[in-house]
Amino acid sequence: MSDSTIRWEQDADGVVVLTLDDPSSSANTMNDAYVRSMGETLDRLEAEKESVRGVVVTSAKRTFFAGGNLGSLIQATPDTTDAVLAQVTLVKAQLRRLETLGIPVAAAVNGAALGGGLEIALACHHRVALDDPKVKIGLPEVTLGLLPGGGGVVRTVRLLGLTTALLELLLQGQQLRPSKALELGLVHELAADRDELVAKARAWVLANPDAAQPWDTKGYKVPGGTPSSPSLASTLPAFPANLTKQLKGAPYPAPYAILSAAVESLQVDVDTAFTVEGRYFVDLVTGQVSTNMIQALWFDLNAINGGASRPSGPERYTAAKVGVLGAGMMGAGIAHAFAKVGVDVVLKDVSTEAAEKGKAHVAGLVGKQVARGRMTQEKADAFLARITPTGDAADLAGCDVVVEAVFEDQALKHRVLSEAEANAGVGGGGPALLASNTSTLPITGLAEGVQRPADVVGMHFFSPVDKMPLVELIVGERTSDEALARAYDVVRQIGKTPIVVSDSRGFFTSRVFGTLVLEGAALLAEGLAPMSVERAALQAGFPAGPLTLLDEVTLTLPLKINEEAAKAGATQEHPGIAVLRALVEQGRTGKSAGKGFFDWQPEKRVWPGLAELFPASDAVPFRDAQERLLFVMAVETARCVEEKVLSSVEDANIGSIMGIGFPPLYGGVLQYVDQYPGGVAGFVARADELADAYGERFRPPAILLERAVPAGSLRAAVAG
Numbered sequence: 001m002s003d004s005t006i007r008w009e010q011d012a013d014g015v016v017v018l019t020l021d022d023p024s025s026s027a028n029t030m031n032d033a034y035v036r037s038m039g040e041t042l043d044r045l046e047a048e049k050e051s052v053r054g055v056v057v058t059s060a061k062r063t064f065f066a067g068g069n070l071g072s073l074i075q076a077t078p079d080t081t082d083a084v085l086a087q088v089t090l091v092k093a094q095l096r097r098l099e100t101l102g103i104p105v106a107a108a109v110n111g112a113a114l115g116g117g118l119e120i121a122l123a124c125h126h127r128v129a130l131d132d133p134k135v136k137i138g139l140p141e142v143t144l145g146l147l148p149g150g151g152g153v154v155r156t157v158r159l160l161g162l163t164t165a166l167l168e169l170l171l172q173g174q175q176l177r178p179s180k181a182l183e184l185g186l187v188h189e190l191a192a193d194r195d196e197l198v199a200k201a202r203a204w205v206l207a208n209p210d211a212a213q214p215w216d217t218k219g220y221k222v223p224g225g226t227p228s229s230p231s232l233a234s235t236l237p238a239f240p241a242n243l244t245k246q247l248k249g250a251p252y253p254a255p256y257a258i259l260s261a262a263v264e265s266l267q268v269d270v271d272t273a274f275t276v277e278g279r280y281f282v283d284l285v286t287g288q289v290s291t292n293m294i295q296a297l298w299f300d301l302n303a304i305n306g307g308a309s310r311p312s313g314p315e316r317y318t319a320a321k322v323g324v325l326g327a328g329m330m331g332a333g334i335a336h337a338f339a340k341v342g343v344d345v346v347l348k349d350v351s352t353e354a355a356e357k358g359k360a361h362v363a364g365l366v367g368k369q370v371a372r373g374r375m376t377q378e379k380a381d382a383f384l385a386r387i388t389p390t391g392d393a394a395d396l397a398g399c400d401v402v403v404e405a406v407f408e409d410q411a412l413k414h415r416v417l418s419e420a421e422a423n424a425g426v427g428g429g430g431p432a433l434l435a436s437n438t439s440t441l442p443i444t445g446l447a448e449g450v451q452r453p454a455d456v457v458g459m460h461f462f463s464p465v466d467k468m469p470l471v472e473l474i475v476g477e478r479t480s481d482e483a484l485a486r487a488y489d490v491v492r493q494i495g496k497t498p499i500v501v502s503d504s505r506g507f508f509t510s511r512v513f514g515t516l517v518l519e520g521a522a523l524l525a526e527g528l529a530p531m532s533v534e535r536a537a538l539q540a541g542f543p544a545g546p547l548t549l550l551d552e553v554t555l556t557l558p559l560k561i562n563e564e565a566a567k568a569g570a571t572q573e574h575p576g577i578a579v580l581r582a583l584v585e586q587g588r589t590g591k592s593a594g595k596g597f598f599d600w601q602p603e604k605r606v607w608p609g610l611a612e613l614f615p616a617s618d619a620v621p622f623r624d625a626q627e628r629l630l631f632v633m634a635v636e637t638a639r640c641v642e643e644k645v646l647s648s649v650e651d652a653n654i655g656s657i658m659g660i661g662f663p664p665l666y667g668g669v670l671q672y673v674d675q676y677p678g679g680v681a682g683f684v685a686r687a688d689e690l691a692d693a694y695g696e697r698f699r700p701p702a703i704l705l706e707r708a709v710p711a712g713s714l715r716a717a718v719a720g
Contacts, residue, residue: 123155
């Protein structure tokens with residue numbers, strides 16, 4: 001077994017330590033080598049059982065086990081159903097053999113155990129985890145459109161009970177700290193270090209020679225009962241309705257499959273339950289949604305975070321001191337992001353008093369962490385001490401990065417960037433990176449206000465900064481590779497994901513987001529009832545409806561952007577603009593004013609006056625409404641590709657999901673085109689139908705027509 005991914009070491013007491021250690025990878029996964037190695041190991045354990053007093057399963061990697069082989073899973077199709085079912089059945093059968101060996105088996109979980117890693121640990125009779133907050137334990141398969149296929153559903157519902165397993169692990173894919181996993185009952189003990197970890201696991205197997213799984217023990221009762229128990233049976237009908245409410249009607253198949261597998265698995269014996277789970281898993285893994293989500297949220301995301309869009313020449317960079325210009329909510333959020341990772345921040349506004357208000361906002365965020373027990377007061381004090389509020393630009397001396405986050409006015413941004421250029425940098429006036437948090441103003445124009453335009457880059461954060469994981473980096477006409485690389489590295493330093501786009505009005509995210517919300521307004525004008533507009537978006541998979549989003553960003557902002565675009569020469573006005581003007585003329589400007597499409601006080605409800613302004617009709621079919629919201633974003637993104645605003649499929653897909661709420665179930669805005677029924681050709685045909693019915697904004701650009709005949713993918717077109 002020299003090429004095995006599992007090392008066998010047996011001590012004088014007869015305890016076998018099985019160390020998961022794939023020699024071909026930095027992480028252990030359920031690849032073919034693992035399956036072969038596990039089979040060989042189980043054969044040996046069964047053959048030598050008389051001389052084995054117990055088994056400890058641990059790992060030589062930083063993680064315990066990384067889970068399923070996503071490179072293989074993403075290739076599954078309906079045509080490979082039988083092969084996929086055979087493979088997942090084999091994996092489950094191996095873990096079943098492990099837990100029914102007749103000798104005690106303990107897991108020494110030395111690192112993250114997510115997905116398949118936790119499933120291996122669950123097949124052990126006892127679990128000891130390293131007490132490290134960086135260690136995560138859970139079953140996050142639902143976030144990739146899957147369910148745990150290695151017995152995770154079957155074992156957790158029997159171990160924790162149906163309700164707890166569904167709500168605390170399965171339906172949302174929570175990743176738990178070891179202390180929470182202990183509290184929940186997923187693990188039995190914690191250990192301070194690796195030596196103690198293995199020692200505790202070894203001691204347990206020696207002390208429990210007759211160990212068995214609870215579900216294999218005569219008389220075991222599942223916590224909370226089974227579906228046939230009156231107490232549980234009375235609550236079961238509410239589960240599907242609550243799930244639909246939580247998903248807002250979005251067509252995600254995985255949560256429903258998890259619910260079905262969990263309930264059904266408790267109505268049969270454990271071995272039949274594994275079969276039930278396996279069939280639901282295969283249905284998901286061979287479907288389009290899991291393919292989309294794995295491609296975007298694993299492969300595309302990892303490519304970006306690994307530097308796919310970063311210039312390769314410049315050396316890696318780490319910011320030491322950062323200046324943030326503007327202490328409003330965005331500026332304070334940016335200051336929080338840097339201070340969180342240990343970077344000193346100078347938070348500048350027009351006065352020290354104004355800057356202090358920004359620091360107070362950060363203090364509020366930190367205080368919530370303390371109140372929830374996620375941060376000690378000592379660490380909170382050190383966190384806040386890293387932020388220096390000031391009204392004096394001279395205090396920017398020593399800052400190697402400056403991020404401007406003032407009001408969207410080019411003259412104002414010119415002034416503050418020029419002032420920062422003169423004062424920032426090591427020794428004052430040095431080559432500090434000058435970044436602008438603008439969401440719409442072209443970076444090339446902003447760079448005209450400084451002496452070193454090559455050091456200016458757009459660094460567009462999303463609100464709220466402490467929750468939104470994306471940053472859009474914008475390359476101006478004179479932005480250097482060195483500046484872009486530094487900006488990319490700085491964004492990764494604060495744990496966020498950078499996408500890279502070229503300069504244009506609205507860039508990528510703001511430009512495409514605008515088409516979504518304005519299309520919602522246009523649907524209202526065409527007779528779709530306000531809540532039907534919202535439901536069309538929610539049931540298509542968007543996190544919020546376009547009318548709600550418009551109220552939240554304020555109706556005057558799109559109007560201002562439209563005016564600026566007209567000044568720049570734009571001739572086509574989106575029909576949704578007229579809707580916004582009509583509301584603003586009546587003093588309804590959005591949530592901040594308490595009234596827009598909705599009345600927001602005392603609670604959110606549709607403004608009755610909308611029915612008078614825009615009478616309802618059945619002119620727009622509901623399916624058309626849903627596809628209009630999706631297509632208008634996809635067509636505009638294709639134009640961004642054609643105009644070289646975007647040069648990466650990964651940037652487009654991840655930017656659309658993480659930045660502007662494009663439904664993850666489609667894998668991102670460009671993946672939506674490729675996976676549409678009929679591929680690009682099918683998308684083009686449907687886009688032409690929408691254009692004929694609703695306007696030229698849906699007409700597919702040349703880049704889509706080129707990939708439709710002969711058939712090809714948009715991903716291949718951009719990559720080529």
